[in-house]
Amino acid sequence: MSDKTNRRLVIAGGGTAGWMAAAALARFAPPGTAITLVESEAIGTVGVGEATIPQIHLFNGALGLDEAEFLRETKGSFKLGIEFDGWLREGESYMHAFGAIGRSAGLLPFHHYWLRARKLGIAKPLIRYSLNELAARTMRMQRGRRGGTGPEVPYAYHFDAGLYAAYLRRFAEARGVTRVEGLIESVEQDGENGTITGLALDGDRRVEGDFFFDCTGFRGLLIEQALGAGFDDWTNYLPCDRAMAVPCEGGGDFTPYTRSTARKAGWQWRIPLQHRIGNGMVYSSAHLSDDEAAETLLANLDGAPQGDPRPIRFTTGKRRQHWKGNCLALGLAAGFMEPLESTSIHLVQSAISRFLSVLPQGDPDPAITDWFNDQAEFEWTRIRDFLVLHYTANRRDGQPFWDDVRNMALPETLVAKIASWKAAGLIHREHEELFTDVGWLQVFAGQGVEAEGYNPMADALTDDELRALLDGTEHALVEEVKAMPRHLDFLQQFIRPAPQG
Ligand code: FAD
Numbered sequence: 001m002s003d004k005t006n007r008r009l010v011i012a013g014g015g016t017a018g019w020m021a022a023a024a025l026a027r028f029a030p031p032g033t034a035i036t037l038v039e040s041e042a043i044g045t046v047g048v049g050e051a052t053i054p055q056i057h058l059f060n061g062a063l064g065l066d067e068a069e070f071l072r073e074t075k076g077s078f079k080l081g082i083e084f085d086g087w088l089r090e091g092e093s094y095m096h097a098f099g100a101i102g103r104s105a106g107l108l109p110f111h112h113y114w115l116r117a118r119k120l121g122i123a124k125p126l127i128r129y130s131l132n133e134l135a136a137r138t139m140r141m142q143r144g145r146r147g148g149t150g151p152e153v154p155y156a157y158h159f160d161a162g163l164y165a166a167y168l169r170r171f172a173e174a175r176g177v178t179r180v181e182g183l184i185e186s187v188e189q190d191g192e193n194g195t196i197t198g199l200a201l202d203g204d205r206r207v208e209g210d211f212f213f214d215c216t217g218f219r220g221l222l223i224e225q226a227l228g229a230g231f232d233d234w235t236n237y238l239p240c241d242r243a244m245a246v247p248c249e250g251g252g253d254f255t256p257y258t259r260s261t262a263r264k265a266g267w268q269w270r271i272p273l274q275h276r277i278g279n280g281m282v283y284s285s286a287h288l289s290d291d292e293a294a295e296t297l298l299a300n301l302d303g304a305p306q307g308d309p310r311p312i313r314f315t316t317g318k319r320r321q322h323w324k325g326n327c328l329a330l331g332l333a334a335g336f337m338e339p340l341e342s343t344s345i346h347l348v349q350s351a352i353s354r355f356l357s358v359l360p361q362g363d364p365d366p367a368i369t370d371w372f373n374d375q376a377e378f379e380w381t382r383i384r385d386f387l388v389l390h391y392t393a394n395r396r397d398g399q400p401f402w403d404d405v406r407n408m409a410l411p412e413t414l415v416a417k418i419a420s421w422k423a424a425g426l427i428h429r430e431h432e433e434l435f436t437d438v439g440w441l442q443v444f445a446g447q448g449v450e451a452e453g454y455n456p457m458a459d460a461l462t463d464d465e466l467r468a469l470l471d472g473t474e475h476a477l478v479e480e481v482k483a484m485p486r487h488l489d490f491l492q493q494f495i496r497p498a499p500q501g
Contacts, residue, residue, distance in 0.1 A: 014039030017331025094446030
């Protein structure tokens with residue numbers, strides 16, 4: 001390794017992952033760190049990935065991005081949750097909305113009162129007690145307490161991932177990151193210990209470095225092809241292996257939420273942006289041909305398609321080691337889970353922040369890389385389980401794909417979660433899992449996984465008190481939502497540049 005105060009960091013790949021890493025390193029690496037990013041326009045980027053979760057505020061906030069400018073630059077919109085259409089049965093829908101469900105009364109989470117009320121036949125669907133879902137379904141949006149008065153409405157964004165990468169590129173280059181256009185032809189390693197020493201580029205060029213970030217997408221040029229980190233294939237749990245993406249002209253509702261519609265052998269996404277709608281199909285090639293997938297996608301757009309559907313092949317799973325030696329894999333190079341809960345960009349950001357929390361200044365200690373990889377394993381497997389729950393609990397009987405996923409063997413960790421929910425309405429979350437109790441609750445309820453029990457403390461209320469709790473909550477939320485502006489109006493007002501002078 002070179003001088004500890006003058007490290008050379010090299011980022012291979014300039015998709016969303018590469019430029020997120022470049023921006024964060026430009027902002028947080030110690031003075032004197034040289035940061036170089038190599039990318040190839042000829043290879044290009046995967047070019048999809050438009051929906052996020054609220055944790056994105058942490059990343060953008062840490063960089064100090066101006067929110068209105070960010071939304072202007074990325075043609076973004078607000079996102080209050082994800083609608084799952086037809087996932088339980090055709091014609092039924094539910095939402096995983098961000099934010100709380102109901103108001104807590106004493107020690108217990110609200111959902112135990114809701115479960116008791118269901119047994120009494122006086123509970124309404126969960127939506128009636130979710131501010132975010134009520135706002136989303138009525139196309140309303142408000143920034144809430146974060147930026148002003150009014151109730152807190154947790155939100156994320158939809159944005160054009162290509163424009164986000166370009167925006168972060170400008171941020172990073174303005175802070176000294178050097179971009180090299182070129183094709184990486186080979187990865188150079190130290191013969192003794194395999195440490196990566198440089199990247200050989202076309203035109204006999206070479207980029208040397210001390211630490212490398214593999215952001216080369218599915219190919220994992222450094223982490224897999226050079227270092228052989230290994231791959232855990234999760235196709236047995238998440239059998240979809242293809243996507244078909246096509247943007248279309250704006251049309252239909254400007255929804256402040258992502259829509260995921262179950263189809264014959266997979267699902268279709270709809271993501272409204274300022275300048276277009278992002279659409280795509282995720283499907284299992286064992287159950288659906290590419291032609292059928294394209295046909296279904298094109299038959300279900302809100303506006304004229306902008307080009308032909310673009311096919312993408314993938315294998316669900318993750319690298320066994322995300323950090324190996326002097327190389328950290330980020331983004332698609334680290335692994336891939338379908339965008340059902342919009343987690344990929346989040347996984348990039350959380351890996352970057354975990355890396356920054358140790359920021360090795362010499363040869364990374366194996367204790368640190370082991371810690372990093374254990375954390376990644378935990379984070380990825382729990383997200384995987386959450387995705388699997390959406391599939392396994394479907395009632396789309398008689399459709400071969402859906403019958404298969406309903407009957408597949410489940411990961412032990414998910415089996416335990418389903419069991420505790422069914423037995424006692426208990427959401428068995430481990431400490432640092434990404435998805436909250438409320439997220440699991442909505443998917444359990446939405447997918448028709450019934451809880452037999454609830455916490456008996458919910459019986460401390462009389463029936464009348466219980467009814468008053470539910471009705472009072474619903475009434476208060478409805479009033480709060482009525483006072484919110486429409487999503488489109490709010491967005492247009494929010495991104496309007498401040499008058500000069
Ligand atoms: P890429 O975009 O593939 O970038 C790879 C980079 O490496 C490119 O710059 C390329 O030029 C460079 N490169 C590769 N090989 C070489 C070489 N030999 N020499 C030089 N350069 C090279 N995420 C979300 O959070 N939300 C979503 O809604 C979402 N939807 C998705 C839908 C689909 C179908 C897919 C496939 C992904 C989705 N994602 C989503 C994931 C998201 O798109 C990616 O996580 C994100 O874009 C990061 O991609 P990347 O930068 O790792 O890879």
